[in-house]
Amino acid sequence: xxxxxxIGNPLLQSxxxxxxxxxxxxxxxxxxxxxxxxxxxESVAIMSxxxxxxxxxxxxxxxxxxxxxxxxxxxxxxxxxxxxxxESDEKVLKEFxxxxxxxxxxxxxxxxxxxxxxxxxxxxxxxxxxxxxxIKGKSSEEIRNxxxxxxxxxxxxxxxxxxxxxxxxxE
Amino acid sequence: xxxxxxxxxxxxxxSNEDAKEAVDLWSELPMELLELIISRLTLKDNICISAVCxxxxxxxxxxxxxxxxxxxxHFPKHGELxxxxxPCQRKTYLVExxxxxxxxVCYAKENWxxxxxxxxxxxxxxxxxxxxxxxxPKFELSYQIVAFSSAPTSPNCLVFTVRHVSPTxxxxxxxxxxxxxxxxxNYRNRLPFVSSIWNKLVFCNGLFYCLSLTGWLGIYDTxxxxxxxxxxxxPKCPENFYSKNWWKGKFMTEYxxxxxxxxxxxxxxxxxxxxxxxxxxxxxxxxxxxxxASFLTSHARTDLLGVMRNSVYFTKVRFYGKRCVSYSLDxxxxxxxxxxxxxxxxxxxxxxxxxxxxxxxxxxxx
Numbered sequence: 122x123x124x125x126x127x128i129g130n131p132l133l134q135s136x137x138x139x140x141x142x143x144x145x146x147x148x149x150x151x152x153x154x155x156x157x158x159x160x161x162x163e164s165v166a167i168m169s170x171x172x173x174x175x176x177x178x179x180x181x182x183x184x185x186x187x188x189x190x191x192x193x194x195x196x197x198x199x200x201x202x203x204x205x206x207x208e209s210d211e212k213v214l215k216e217f218x219x220x221x222x223x224x225x226x227x228x229x230x231x232x233x234x235x236x237x238x239x240x241x242x243x244x245x246x247x248x249x250x251x252x253x254x255x256i257k258g259k260s261s262e263e264i265r266n267x268x269x270x271x272x273x274x275x276x277x278x279x280x281x282x283x284x285x286x287x288x289x290x291x292e
Numbered sequence: 293x294x295x296x297x298x299x300x301x302x303x304x305x306x307s308n309e310d311a312k313e314a315v316d317l318w319s320e321l322p323m324e325l326l327e328l329i330i331s332r333l334t335l336k337d338n339i340c341i342s343a344v345c346x347x348x349x350x351x352x353x354x355x356x357x358x359x360x361x362x363x364x365x366h367f368p369k370h371g372e373l374x375x376x377x378x379p380c381q382r383k384t385y386l387v388e389x390x391x392x393x394x395x396x397v398c399y400a401k402e403n404w405x406x407x408x409x410x411x412x413x414x415x416x417x418x419x420x421x422x423x424x425x426x427x428x429p430k431f432e433l434s435y436q437i438v439a440f441s442s443a444p445t446s447p448n449c450l451v452f453t454v455r456h457v458s459p460t461x462x463x464x465x466x467x468x469x470x471x472x473x474x475x476x477x478n479y480r481n482r483l484p485f486v487s488s489i490w491n492k493l494v495f496c497n498g499l500f501y502c503l504s505l506t507g508w509l510g511i512y513d514t515x516x517x518x519x520x521x522x523x524x525x526x527p528k529c530p531e532n533f534y535s536k537n538w539w540k541g542k543f544m545t546e547y548x549x550x551x552x553x554x555x556x557x558x559x560x561x562x563x564x565x566x567x568x569x570x571x572x573x574x575x576x577x578x579x580x581x582x583x584x585a586s587f588l589t590s591h592a593r594t595d596l597l598g599v600m601r602n603s604v605y606f607t608k609v610r611f612y613g614k615r616c617v618s619y620s621l622d623x624x625x626x627x628x629x630x631x632x633x634x635x636x637x638x639x640x641x642x643x644x645x646x647x648x649x650x651x652x653x654x655x656x657x658x
Contacts, residue, residue: 230317237325249325253332261343268318273346282343 148172149184150195157192158184161199168202170240190235197221198235201244222251226268229255323351331355335595336580359595362584362645364607364616365405365420367397374420377609378648379616380598385656391418391425398433399493400589400646402443406451408433415451417444417469421648421655429473431465437588439493439500441514444469450514452500456487464512464519479519484508492544494551494590501551505539509551509567527565527572533557540636543585543604547592554585554604558634561626562604562619577621578602587640591647600627606635607643 146163150172167173172185187195204217222229229252236244256264261282265272274282330338330352342352366375372393376385395407398415405418415433417426417440426444428451438453448468455463457478462485465476481487490505500512507526512519533555541556551567552575564583565572583604584591599605600620608617610628618627626633648655 227317230321233325234322237322245328249329250332252329256329256341257333257337259340261341264341264344269316270318270345270348271316272344274343274349278346278349279343282339282349 148176150187150199151184152190152192152195153186153188154190155192157195159195159199161203162206165199165202165206168206168241168243169198170242172239187239189238191231194231194235197232198239198241198244202241205243218247222247226252226255319345319347323347326351327355334580335597357595358597359593360648360650361582361593361596361599362591362647364586364609364643365397365400365646366643367392367641376420376646376648377616379605380596382598382614382616387420387655389418389420389423391423392420396641397644398437398588399439400644401440401495403647403649404440404443405644405646406438406440408438415467420646421652426469428467428469429471431467431474435489437489437491437493439495439589441495441500450495452493452495452512452514454487454491454502454510454512454519459483459486462487462510462519466514477517481510481519482521484525485510485521490539490542492542492553492590494544494546496546496551497549501544501546503542503544503553505542507539507542524567524569524571527553527555527563527574529555529557529563530560532560533563537636541634543583543587543590543635545583545585545590545592547581552583552592554583554590556633556635558636561624562635564604564621575621584645585635586643586645587638588644589646591645603627605645606633607638607645608633 148161148163148166150159150161150166151157152159163176167176175185190198201221204221205214208214208217222232224232229248233245233248233252236248255267259267264270326348330341330348333341335356335358338352338356342349361378361380364377364379366377368374372388372390374387374389374392376387377383378385392407394411395409395416395418397405398408399406403419403421405420406415407418408415410433413430413432415428415431415438417428418424433453436453436455438451440452441448441450443449451467453465455465457463460481460483461478462481463476463478465474467474484506485502485504485508486506487502487510488505492503494501494503498514500514502510502512504510509522509524510519511522536558538557543554543556545552553565553567553572554562555565556562564575564578566575578601580601581592581594582596582599582601584593585604586607594601600618602621603618604621605616605618609615610617615628617633619625620627
């Protein structure tokens with residue numbers, strides 16, 4: 122049973138009603154990794170440069186296959202794009218982004234990589250800023266623990282780094 | 293390339309728990325994204341995270357932006373051999389500059405010097421790194437303090453000086469490169485401000501700030517052509533600051549629109565004040581900024597490697613070029629330990645901090 126995720130006016134009940142609203146164009150995005158479908162307004166979808174190019178080049182059919190992005194990441198991305206298309210108040214958007222990006226490092230990772238792949242600059246900027254904020258002021262060991270990264274630096278390389286680090290603290 | 297978690301789970305090979313441990317998500321992050329993240333960090337954090345792993349170190353170094361520190365330029369009493377000292381690299385460069393014969397230095401900003409040649413009564417701009425020379429129309433300067441707003445090659449460069457006429461009148465002269473003569477106008481002055489050879493000048497956001505020996509500020513608006521004596525009274529320094537030559541030993545600069553003044557006194561630690569709306573606030577820290585203080589010009593810099601943050605660097609070099617004398621606000625002490633620093637007694641024209649260009653390889657070859 123195919124899962125159909127409909128993101129649009131909650132008052133509309135069926136697909137027939139979508140077709141009747143002639144002033145808005147709709148696209149269906151299908152994540153090929155897990156076969157989830159998302160019906161989105163074109164104006165929202167084209168926040169992705171990749172999709173925008175496809176639409177402009179006329180090669181966007183009724184269903185656009187989206188590889189490499191998983192269903193739940195896609196859902197979140199569409200939620201983000203929808204908000205940023207509807208809302209123009211900077212303050213409101215800022216609050217929304219802060220709440221929206223309140224995620225763990227792994228979820229942020231998915232979002233970031235997907236935003237990069239779909240070329241959604243606004244989202245990519247927001248996520249990378251959030252990640253930068255997360256690692257700001259932390260020691261390299263703390264960062265390794267949070268992001269589960271292995272230290273592969275040689276003893277000399279670590280010493281070199283420590284020497285440089287001196288200038289940021291004291292002589 | 294990214295997240296093999298889904299595949300791993302689909303394979304049914306690993307349990308949910310193990311999968312979480314096995315995945316090295318962040319190590320798989322594409323370089324371009326890693327660089328994007330790291331480019332949002334300050335220099336301090338950039339250096340810190342370069343110790344995370346090889347990939348991060350490489351990314352950090354590739355996006356690292358390090359600012360250039362100013363150099364000390366020493367003016368010889370005789371001859372034409374000038375010494376430039378880089379406090380970051382602790383290197384000294386000797387350069388012959390015959391163009392500066394019989395010139396007295398007045399100000400320095402953005403790789404450029406403003407100098408006065410008393411014999412010809414000419415002010416001139418000189419870039420010691422490119423040897424460019426720009427003359428200004430004749431002007432009898434005597435020992436007035438004069439400054440300029442920006443590099444003479446920039447469109448809005450303005451040269452400024454203020455002279456005491458009477459307690460209630462100052463004479464302000466301005467000129468720009470390319471002009472045929474100076475423009476001199478008298479302005480109404482208020483007494484707490486007294487123009488003298490102890491003036492400190494700083495240009496910021498279209499205004500020339502002039503700190504008088506009394507500690508009161510006069511402000512010249514280059515757009516409105518007005519002279520205002522700022523109502524903010526001088527900061528209240530500790531009692532000892534008012535002994536011997538209390539009006540000397542002051543330095544002024546600006547950082548991101550804030551006016552900063554350094555008060556020094558022979559047997560005391562320097563104090564840095566920031567100009568606020570109604571008063572001067574004492575700064576316990578500079579927020580990572582380093583100040584470079586010389587009588588005629590001072591600079592503020594951040595993101596430097598090789599000099600201490602939250603410090604004031606003076607134009608005295610000790611231990612045969614190994615150490616530039618500096619005062620740390622963090623540790624409230626001089627480096628090296630104070631011998632006796634009477635900055636008010638330094639020869640004003642013997643040295644100045646000057647900003648070197650990004651690329652000075654040609655300069656050091658000479």
